Amino acid sequence: MLAALIWTRSSRRHGCIEPVSWLNAITVGLSPFWPSLGNYGHGLFAILFMASLVSVTRLRTTLALDGRLLVTGAAILQYPLVMAALLVVNAPPEGVTANDHAADLSFWLIAFAVMVLIAASALTMKDVTGSVDRLVPTAAALAFAYLTVDFLTELHGEQCRVAGLSSMVFVPALFASVFALMSFSSWSVASRFGQGLRLGLVAMSIAISFGYTGSRFIALGQMVIFLFLAITLWRRSRAHGLLSAISVLGAVFVGLAWAVMANGLNSCGNAERLVSALEALSHFMGFSAQTGADAVPPTLDASVSVRVALLQAGLDAAREALWFGNGMWAEENAAAPFNHTHVHNQYLSWTIWGGIVALVSGTLFVLAPLVAGRNHNAGLRVDTIRLAIVLPMPLAILGDTFLRSDDILPIYVFVSLLLAKMLSETTQQANLLRGERDASDQGAPIGLRLDKTGAYGAGRNSSSQVET
Secondary structure (H helix, E strand, C coil): CHHHHHHHHHHHHCCCCCCCCHHHHHHHHCHHHHHHHCHHHHHHHHHHHHHCCCCHHHHHHHHHHCCHHHHHHHHHHHHHHHHHHHHHHCCCCCCCCCCCHHHCHHHHHHHHHHHHHHHHHHHCCCCHHHHHHHHHHHHHHHHHHHHHHHHHCCCCCECCECCCCCCCCHHHHHHHHHHHHHHHHHHHHCCHHHHHHHHHHHHHHHHHHHHHHCCHHHHHHHHHHHHHHHHHHHHHCCCCHHHHHHHHHHHHHHHHHHHHHHHHHHCCCHHHHHHHHHHHHHHHCCCCCCCHHHHCCCCCCHHHHHHHHHHHHHHHHHHCCCCCCCCHHHHHHHHHHHCCCCCCCHHHHHHHHHHHHHHHHHHHHHHHHHHHCCCCCCCHHHHHHHHHHHCHHHHHCCCCCCCCCCCCHHHHHHHHHHHHHHHHHHHHHHHHHHHHHHHHHCCCCCCEEECCCCCEEECCCCCCCCCC
16 A cells, blocks of 8 residues: 555656556456465565556666666665575485475565566665655554554464564564654654654554564664664754654653553463573573473573574574575474474575575565665765664564565565665765765856756755755
8 A cells, every 4th residue: 555655656756657557457456366375476466466567668767867777776686586596406305205384496486586676676765765755654643543443453474473464473563663764764854743752663663563563673673773763863963963863762651651552451461481581591592401201491581482493493494505495395394393384584585595694585585675865974864774774674684484475575565675775866966966065165146056956957956955
């Protein structure tokens, strides 16, 4: 929904809205039937829908203005190709099969096709920063309201944990954190109401992870995420930096209070999952696990105990073929004694699947949007966008293996490219403005200003238009 809103606003704002094609209409009209086709149905729907949104002319124009976006796209698109190649190289021994749908070569080929079209449609958007500033806070608030109703009316996804419209309970918590950070890119130019709304998003994301979903690693990661956000606002805000930082930390406590209250209303117990995670952290450094089923430490919560043991089993499996791995079937074998199919750590999973090669490919996939930023000192906007890239997903995958899911890969690729576009637009604006200021210092006439998209236009004062 958010993707459609941003794409529509971008197109209408720049006079290039195209009528809904027959392909788009047919695809959307048949959408209730796609899930019956399984993974192929999801992939086919995404391919046809995204194909109907791609404008080749706008894509070429975008890439011509900033070639780094092409590098970013390549860094993202290499991931499914590398995973597909490793599936061929690390085929399971005769008589052994991997049950995970991601162990099927067709899964990664479909994922590649979907990612190409998502990248093409996302990169054609203009004024992504402005669209995010206007749409993300409202969309996130509506999503929180839906999740609250979902939680309090006990329409739970699994074991009293809310998944929302996703099939995975961690998706709302993860992307709530990403969108909260994205919205803070306009903190210093937002009104008091706008700043309050952004602080509300911080509280909402905390309430979702701690109260509604019980997503342990995401919740603990949020403590790091919003601490860094507070420090960034303290350092970068031209005025009231300390007050801004304290406001963020206050929003965190409000979110925690709401989570505790919400859990008390229906005795869901999601907050207790976080307590067990903290206990696990206190035991983990001194825990010397055995291999196999005996590796579960008896003193911990059962779920956390299994996670700790899975990490040890995953480390043992990864050491067997450190450079090129053994394949997804090897991860299933390592996790089988604990009745799991994966080791609940994406970095370990990559290493088991394809060794150092897969680990490098996956890390590059996650951090790819950073390539789009060319300015190393462009101010608060760039800093908050970079935080949205380098913190939520890299921290979240410490506790689960989900960058092999057809539910999350398309969403993540689109959000990742939105972040890349925001970083590109913001750094271009800052670099152009800096060049204009340098020219003015040398006595050149200043008859131009930067508009919100980074293009030059007539004006008297450019410094009021762009924050550096």
